[in-house]
Amino acid sequence: MTMLSVNVNKIALLRNSRGRDFPNLCDFVGKLVNLKVKGITVHPRPDERHVTRQDVSDLAGFLELHPDVEFNIEGYPSSQFMELVLAVRPAQCTLVPDEPGQLTSDHGWNVSENKELLTNVLADLRSAGIRSSIFLDPDPETVVSAKQVGADRIELYTEDFAHHFGLESEHVFFEAYRATAARAQELGVGVNAGHDLDIKNLGKFLQIPQVLEVSIGHALVVELIQYGLESVIGEYLAICAGEVSETHYY
Numbered sequence: 297m298t299m300l301s302v303n304v305n306k307i308a309l310l311r312n313s314r315g316r317d318f319p320n321l322c323d324f325v326g327k328l329v330n331l332k333v334k335g336i337t338v339h340p341r342p343d344e345r346h347v348t349r350q351d352v353s354d355l356a357g358f359l360e361l362h363p364d365v366e367f368n369i370e371g372y373p374s375s376q377f378m379e380l381v382l383a384v385r386p387a388q389c390t391l392v393p394d395e396p397g398q399l400t401s402d403h404g405w406n407v408s409e410n411k412e413l414l415t416n417v418l419a420d421l422r423s424a425g426i427r428s429s430i431f432l433d434p435d436p437e438t439v440v441s442a443k444q445v446g447a448d449r450i451e452l453y454t455e456d457f458a459h460h461f462g463l464e465s466e467h468v469f470f471e472a473y474r475a476t477a478a479r480a481q482e483l484g485v486g487v488n489a490g491h492d493l494d495i496k497n498l499g500k501f502l503q504i505p506q507v508l509e510v511s512i513g514h515a516l517v518v519e520l521i522q523y524g525l526e527s528v529i530g531e532y533l534a535i536c537a538g539e540v541s542e543t544h545y546y
Contacts, residue, residue, distance in 0.1 A: 301335025303513025449486035458492035
């Protein structure tokens with residue numbers, strides 16, 4: 297079964313737009329936990345335009361009361377980011393190659409060009425008992441480099457799959473992701489996925505065997521507005537469990 301990790305950045309952005317603590321992030325995460333979501337993801341950026349450093353600390357404290365829910369913190373491994381991660385000690389830290397002012401993640405790591413940085417950071421995470429994941433494009437050979445620098449998992453950057461979903465080109469891109477996941481699994485590297493996955497394309501993507509986790513934020517939040525929290529989360533969990541749910545927003 298694939299674990300759904302809900303990225304709550306957009307909830308924080310909505311809160312920040314009015315300058316007061318509504319919606320409260322911990323309250324919202326509590327609703328997700330009550331609906332049996334087992335993973336929460338945040339991506340704190342240097343400008344704190346959505347999730348803040350205080351949010352990260354607050355959520356870490358809240359999730360200590362729910363030890364069966366994994367906390368995943370993703371971001372570029374700057375000294376400030378690593379200080380926060382090592383202080384909070386989430387279940388997982390996902391490293392992404394973002395520039396400081398980048399709107400959203402848009403590519404995976406060039407592992408060879410960043411070998412020293414990644415090797416050192418991943419060693420620090422391992423010493424702290426934090427599972428690591430690094431953002432990768434679908435390329436089986438890149439997984440070898442990810443293994444060499446010490447990543448526990450990779451997170452496949454799925455925008456290309458999402459962009460081509462439903463088109464004649466879908467098969468070619470899907471096969472690239474399938475091959476990359478298979479190579480990772482051969483090497484003993486776990487496979488996560490995320491970016492532009494949604495309630496329509498997720499079922500197809502999870503035809504790839506043994507995807508351990510999907511991190512979904514923007515699309516899921518839009519779907520919550522359209523269809524309602526309980527229904528949408530139920531649909532996602534059914535897809536992740538490989539089950540057929542009673543309602544389909546397709």
